[in-house]
Structures are given as C-alpha cells and as structure tokens.
Amino acid sequence: MGITVRALSHLVLRQPRPRMDEILKIIAAKGLINDATPSAEIFDLDYFQSRLDSLQAAFPEPFIVNAAALKANSFRGILNRVKAQGFGAECASISETMHAISLGFSPEAVIFDSPCKTKLDLKTALDAGVYINLDNEHEMAIVDELLKDGCSGSKAKLGLRINPVVGGGTIAIISTATKQSKFGLPLIPTTKERILDLYEKYSWLSGIHIHVGSQGVPLELFVKGARVCMDLVKEIESKCKRQLEIIDIGGGLSSTYEEAEEPKSFEYGRYRDNLNQVVPELFSGQYKVITEFGRSLFLKAGFSVTRVDFIKDWVPEIKPIVLTHVGTNQFIRETYLPEVWRHRYLLADPEGNLKSPDQSGSQVYDLAGPMCFQGDYLAKDVELPKIDMGDWLIIQDTGAYTMAMYSRFNSILPSPVYGFTKKNGQMTILQQIAQNDLINDEVSCLDVIDFETVKKRILDYDEAFPEEFISNAYCVKVNPFVGVLNHVLSMGMGAECGSWQEVFLALKTGFKPEDIFYYSPVRTKSEFKQALESGVNINLDNWQDLAHVDEQADLNGIPKSYIGLRINPIIGFGTIVSTSTATKASKFGIPITEDICHIYQKYSWLNSIHLHVGSQGIPVINMVEATRKLMDLVMKIEAQTGKKLLAINIGGGLSSSYDTDQEPPEMSFATYRKALEKSVPELLSGDRKIITEFGRCLILKAGFSLTRIEAIKSWFPDINPILLTHFGANQFPWEVYMPGVYRHRFSLAKPNGQLQFGDQEIYDIAGPLCFQGDYLAREIALPKANPGDWLIVRDTGAYTKSMFGRFHSTRSGPVYAVTKSSTNHEVIVLTCIKSPENSEEVIKFWETPEIEGLRAGFVAAGQK
Known part of the structure; x- marks a missing residue:
C-alpha cells in the first residue's frame, strides 16, 4: 500500500501487560461485550491504584x-x-x-x-x-x-x-x-x-x-x-x-x-x-x-473494547472498513486529529483471546465507529490480525480523555465502564466482560479505570x-x-x-x-x-x-x-x-x-x-x-x-x-x-x-476503553480497512479533531476477552458519529480484526469519558473500576461505577422544561 516501514514503526504491536490479557478473559467470561453493550470501557483499578500510589509517593x-x-x-x-x-x-x-x-x-x-x-x-x-x-x-x-x-x-x-x-x-x-x-x-x-x-x-x-x-x-x-x-x-x-x-x-x-x-x-x-x-x-x-x-x-489504567460487527471490504483498492461501536462519540480527538491522538490497538476473539498475526495473518484496516458521518473513524491504516465479525477491537490507553469526552451526537448510548481488580486464579478483565455479556446490543462499548x-x-x-x-x-x-x-x-x-x-x-x-x-x-x-x-x-x-x-x-x-x-x-x-x-x-x-x-x-x-x-x-x-x-x-x-x-x-x-x-x-x-x-x-x-x-x-494510564467493532469496511485495496466502532468524537473529541496530537495505543480482543496477537494489518478506526472525520485513529496496526471483535483503547483514564458529548445523543457507556480485593490483593474486583445510560436518560437531556409562561420552549418577541 506504499506505506514505508518507517511510517509504521510506531504502530508495531507491542504486547500489552499480562494484565490486559487477564482482563479480556474476564470480560469474555462475564459476557460484558454483547448485543446490548457491544463496547465497554475497562479500567484496571489495580494499575490505577499503582498510579495513585506512585504520585502520592512522589508528593507525600x-x-x-x-x-x-x-x-x-x-x-x-x-x-x-x-x-x-x-x-x-x-x-x-x-x-x-x-x-x-x-x-x-x-x-x-x-x-x-x-x-x-x-x-x-x-x-x-x-x-x-x-x-x-x-x-x-x-x-x-x-x-x-x-x-x-x-x-x-x-x-x-x-x-x-x-x-x-x-x-x-x-x-x-x-x-x-x-x-x-x-x-x-x-x-x-x-x-x-x-x-x-x-x-x-x-x-x-x-x-x-x-x-x-x-x-x-x-x-x-x-x-x-x-x-x-x-x-x-x-x-x-x-x-x-x-x-x-x-x-x-x-x-x-x-x-x-x-x-x-x-x-x-x-x-x-x-x-x-x-x-x-x-x-x-x-x-x-x-x-x-x-x-x-x-x-x-x-x-493506562483504561482500555476500550468494542465488538466488530461488520467489515466492509467491497472495493479492492480500499482498505477493509471495520465497523465498531466506538468512534467520535467517545474518541473525539482521535477522530478529528488522528495525527495527534492515536492509540495502540489489539484484536481479540469473542472469548477474550488476543489474536496474533501468526495465527490468522494480518491486514490493514480502517476502524470506523457508529456515528452517522463519514469521518467517524477511530483510526485508519491500522494493521491488525485478520478480523472476523464478532472479534473485539481493543483500544489501549483510554483511561483518560475518552469517555470523559463522550458526545451525545447520534444519541448513541455510551459504553459501560468496568473497573477491574485482580482475582487470584480468576479470568482476565476482558474475559469477565465477555462472560458477563457486558458488551452486547444494548451496550456496545465501555470504559475501565484501574x-x-x-x-x-x-x-x-x-x-x-x-x-x-x-x-x-x-x-x-x-x-x-x-x-x-x-x-x-x-x-x-x-x-x-x-x-x-x-x-x-x-x-x-x-x-x-x-x-x-x-x-x-x-x-x-x-x-x-x-x-x-x-x-x-x-x-x-x-x-x-x-x-x-x-x-x-x-x-x-x-x-x-x-x-x-x-x-x-x-x-x-x-x-x-x-x-x-x-x-x-x-x-x-x-x-x-x-x-x-x-x-x-x-x-x-x-x-x-x-x-x-x-x-x-x-x-x-x-x-x-x-x-x-x-x-x-x-x-x-x-x-x-x-x-x-x-x-x-x-x-x-x-x-x-x-x-x-x-x-x-x-x-x-x-x-x-x-x-x-x-x-x-x-x-x-x-x-x-x-x-x-x-x-x-x-489517571490517564489507569483507564482503557473497550468498544465492539461492528463492521469493517475494506472496499478499496489502496484504502485501509475501516473498523467501525462505538468510540469517536462523542468521547474522544481531541483524538478525533486533533489526531496528530492525541493518539492512543490500541489492542484487539475477541468477544471472549482474549487479546489478539500475531501478524498485523493497518486499520483506520472509525467512531459512530455521523461525520467523516470521526476517527479514533488511522494507520493503526492490529491483529486481523473481525466484526464483533473488541477494540481496546489504551490510556483513556483521563480526558475521554469526562469529555463525553451530546452530539448524536450518544448514550454514555458504563464505567468499570478495577480494584484489588480488600481481603486478597491477588483478587481482581470489577465494579460498575457508572451504569450505561438508557435512551430515556438521553432524551431527558433534550427535553423542554415545563416553565410557566413558556410554550414548547418558545417565547414570542416581546413576550415576558
């Protein structure tokens, strides 16, 4: 595709901490990624705690x-x-x-x-x-x-x-x-x-x-x-x-x-x-x-997982477009400013197993979100393992400035956010999300804060x-x-x-x-x-x-x-x-x-x-x-x-x-x-x-956001496949509008919470908002993604969910905290600290208040 090795050097997949793999397995085991919630934000509370401890130790x-x-x-x-x-x-x-x-x-x-x-x-x-x-x-x-x-x-x-x-x-x-x-x-x-x-x-x-x-x-x-x-x-x-x-x-x-x-x-x-x-x-x-x-x-306590629900690959010279449930609604900066804000991505299967290019080969994708505008891409030119529908796209480092920036555009429901702490011998956070069906049709993305x-x-x-x-x-x-x-x-x-x-x-x-x-x-x-x-x-x-x-x-x-x-x-x-x-x-x-x-x-x-x-x-x-x-x-x-x-x-x-x-x-x-x-x-x-x-x-590295890849568009051979996700400018406005400034690391997981590794493809990751610029990131190397996969956005603990916008009336997803058990520090505890919004809550934002003297929110000129 004419992309030099130098241009892709910063996108080479780096294996995440073992913690990521554990979390993905938990997400899968708990069924956190499902039709109701096809994306999820994952927050590793243990890692977040370590960041708090580190800061406090430096300034005690x-x-x-x-x-x-x-x-x-x-x-x-x-x-x-x-x-x-x-x-x-x-x-x-x-x-x-x-x-x-x-x-x-x-x-x-x-x-x-x-x-x-x-x-x-x-x-x-x-x-x-x-x-x-x-x-x-x-x-x-x-x-x-x-x-x-x-x-x-x-x-x-x-x-x-x-x-x-x-x-x-x-x-x-x-x-x-x-x-x-x-x-x-x-x-x-x-x-x-x-x-x-x-x-x-x-x-x-x-x-x-x-x-x-x-x-x-x-x-x-x-x-x-x-x-x-x-x-x-x-x-x-x-x-x-x-x-x-x-x-x-x-x-x-x-x-x-x-x-x-x-x-x-x-x-x-x-x-x-x-x-x-x-x-x-x-x-x-x-x-x-x-x-x-x-x-x-x-x-880095946070990553985002979104299911890949569809991959569009119709035009030989256009990269496959991965359709996910996160885009500009959650990754505004990544979508609008992909040259600045670009995450690392991983790919996992629906069981939470990370996919590797060694297993299925890799391909370059464009990662698209769910918003109704063409610019809604988490990232483009992202190399990932071959993506199958249902796979999880994992956007790494989404604990900050992702869900915090959530936008209401399209009235898309925001992802649930899950907090995880380590449980000895238990499943990873992603597996728990999967097992608990936290990513589903109602919840297509979520955020996690560690x-x-x-x-x-x-x-x-x-x-x-x-x-x-x-x-x-x-x-x-x-x-x-x-x-x-x-x-x-x-x-x-x-x-x-x-x-x-x-x-x-x-x-x-x-x-x-x-x-x-x-x-x-x-x-x-x-x-x-x-x-x-x-x-x-x-x-x-x-x-x-x-x-x-x-x-x-x-x-x-x-x-x-x-x-x-x-x-x-x-x-x-x-x-x-x-x-x-x-x-x-x-x-x-x-x-x-x-x-x-x-x-x-x-x-x-x-x-x-x-x-x-x-x-x-x-x-x-x-x-x-x-x-x-x-x-x-x-x-x-x-x-x-x-x-x-x-x-x-x-x-x-x-x-x-x-x-x-x-x-x-x-x-x-x-x-x-x-x-x-x-x-x-x-x-x-x-x-x-x-x-x-x-x-x-x-707090940035304490969070990650997870969105399901709803679809992958790969129509033109000279265009990166587009992963359509639920994160975009709604939650990641900086990443969308200033992609050269804010750029996350991404991971990909299967819907079972398994992080994906191996040969990579270059994808563009698009969000769900209805404008073409809604891309979380472009030129992201990931294991091959499939619709349904979870995209995990790393380092989203800061300035993501807190910037969540009303553009598109997107629903804010749940936020989960990852902590250690008070009785056993080897035990990871995943706690929902913010429930996913429902449609009624979104609609309420737009309601006209009943105010005496006002009718339908309109007052004629000169009327008191």
Missing part, C-alpha cells in the same frame, strides 16, 4: 494536595478511589466541581479551574468553599463583587491562574503555557506588573496557579513553569506585603499512547526530583501546594512531593466520575475544579472545602459568591474576578480560604497549542508582565497565587520556568506589600504518554520535583502551602 507531604483532574475521567466509581487515596479533585467546570463535592471530596481539596466561569459558577464555587483558580481580570472582578455581596462568609480560597509562558509541548492544543494560551494571565516582562497589581488589588487572592499543558509537554517545562510561578509568588508577596497560601502547579505530566509502560522521563518521582532542584521553595511547607494530574493517573494504577500514580506523586505543605489537587475535569473522585479523595488528594459544577461535585463527593481549588477563567458573580460561601479555595483569573471577590469581601468579610490570582508567566508553548496556557495570547490568568504587586497591594485578601502553564505537551522545563517566574513574583509581592502569601498554586500539566505502558522518566513527578528543586528551591522551603493540580498524568 501533608501540605500537598494532589487534585486528580476530573476532566480526564469523571466516573464516580473511579473518583471514589481518588478520594479514598486522600487526593483532591481538579475540576474544569462548575459541574465537575459539584460532582467532586457530591462524591465527598472536601471543598478545600476541590480545585475549580475553568477558563470560562460565569458569575453563577463563581458564586456556587464560593458558596461551596472550594479552591478557585481564577483565570482572568473579569473573573477577579466578579469574585470581588461577590465577596462584597453575599459571599463574604465564604471559606473558599482563590488563586489566579498564571500563564508562565514557558512554551508548549508537542501538542499545541493542550500546551497552555505559550503566549497564545487562552488560560490564565500571561506572565511576561510587559505583563508582570499588571499581574502584581491584581494581587495587590485583590487581597483575597491567596493562591496562584499554573498549568503549562499536559500530553506532549516536556517535563522541564512543568518545572520551568513552577519556577516561574514561585518567582512570581515572591514578587507578589514582596509587593503586596502578604504571603500567598496556595501554589497550584497544575498537572499535565505526559503519558504515552505508543508504549505499554508509562514513560520513564515523566515519572512522578523524576518530576519531584526536578522540582526539588529547581523550585525547592515549593516544598518548604510554607505553602499549600496543589497538583492536578489526570491523564498520567488514568490513561484504581490500582491510579493509586500507584498518586503514590509516585507522593514520593516526589512528600512534604506536608504540598497539596495535590486532582484535576476533576480529567476524570470526574464519583467513583474516581472517591478513590482520589481516599488517597488524600484535594480537588482542582475548573467550574462551579466541578466544585459542587467535589463537595458532594466529600472533598473538604479547604482541599478544593476552584479556578476558571470565566465565572459569574454568583459562582464566586457560592464558592466563597462554601469555603473552597479560589484562584482568580482577571480583574473582574478580583472585583467580584472584593465586593464579597466588603460585604461578608475577608475570605478564610486561599484566594489566589492566576498569573500567566508567559513562558511560551508546549507541543500542543490548545493546552499551552502560558503565552501572551493565553486566555488564562493575568500576564506576569502586569503590576501584580499592585493587585496584591490593593486586594489585601489575596493570600495565594496560581499559575498553570498547560498540560499535555508542555515540557517540564517550561513548567519549572513558569514556577521560577511565579516564585520571583511572589518574592516581589511580599517585599512590596509586606505580607507573606500563604500558598502558591503551580498548577499541573505534566504530560502523560500515550505511546508506552509506563510514563517516561522525563514525564515523571520525580523529574518535575528535581527540576523544581534546582530552579525554584524556595518553592519547597516549606514557608508556604504549595498546590499542584495534576490530572492526566495521574
């Missing part, structure tokens, strides 16, 4: 709140694990915030981050008492107003997201620390004073937040961003004569979609070591520190950031399911919330208000009021935020929570523009070039500072540079204001890897920690509370 200090990013994976069953680990919840919307609250995350461990918060969002967050990372001047003005009017008693802490402008990673759309970033306030020489002025103006700003990006962002950018943040903190504290309380360094550590293991270069321990070297002040205990990892926690993986990632984080003054706020937006939030919460993390809804979710989950960090670049006065009243911590974004909070402060007194200002350190792009938030063009925070000290001088209630330079694709060096800038700013603020900031929020943003099973060392928490220690040693001095907001890197 009591002053650190690891806030798992709910947007990566929001299933309650998974988030319960996050909460149980003592993690916080990083929330990208007010809904995620309230989701975290509903899970029991303490408000102070819920971080509300969103670049676009309404007044109501901010009021809700203030009322909930979560930590709010404000994004811009407007939000600050709103918060200031709210604090003066109705939210004066709020316990919420507020920070400001700063774009440290340390540069982008390899994926522009998730590199948030570039001049073009929409996140936070860019911190560059020409904006630093304005940012300082904002901290001076809004004294209730007690935190600072950065998030330089996530996937594709090198570790050094995260560390650089933290350094920039810490430098800014110093300047803020110098100018404002007060100490910030919270430093939210965000999350964003990359995972890999190409390798089975997490990249060594992004290990949490390495991140921590780098932070120790570059930003040692971060761990001084002086600040509450928040991290917001998501993808790196969730991604809580053990999340635990390991959190422990990695704790190991890198062990100090008590560092708080790790789980980025709720990464994966906001209550099960996940509970898990993060149980591991001692806080919650970083990007919306008031995320704050509310975190509070409902059980996060204490003081462990919730609420930031969004756009919030309403009402949301600020609610956030302040709730006692959560708040990071402000803009002058309007400052005004809102100041107003509430005048009305109801100085907030007792961390109120920070997000600073944009203006450190540049990572590799993904859309997740690079520290650029001049960033929508987040106040540029560091502004008179931040004046802000802190003016607003005496500002007691923390915040930056977040981006996430996936942001190099650690950018994160550290941003933190250095932030720390310098903090010193300046403190010198000029005469008050010490209580906390520095350096955001999250460590990239995760979609290419490997393990996070690379350069994406580790340890690497980030060492970089911070080297460049921003003051950050780790213990003088202030330090906050990070990791999401993706905590």
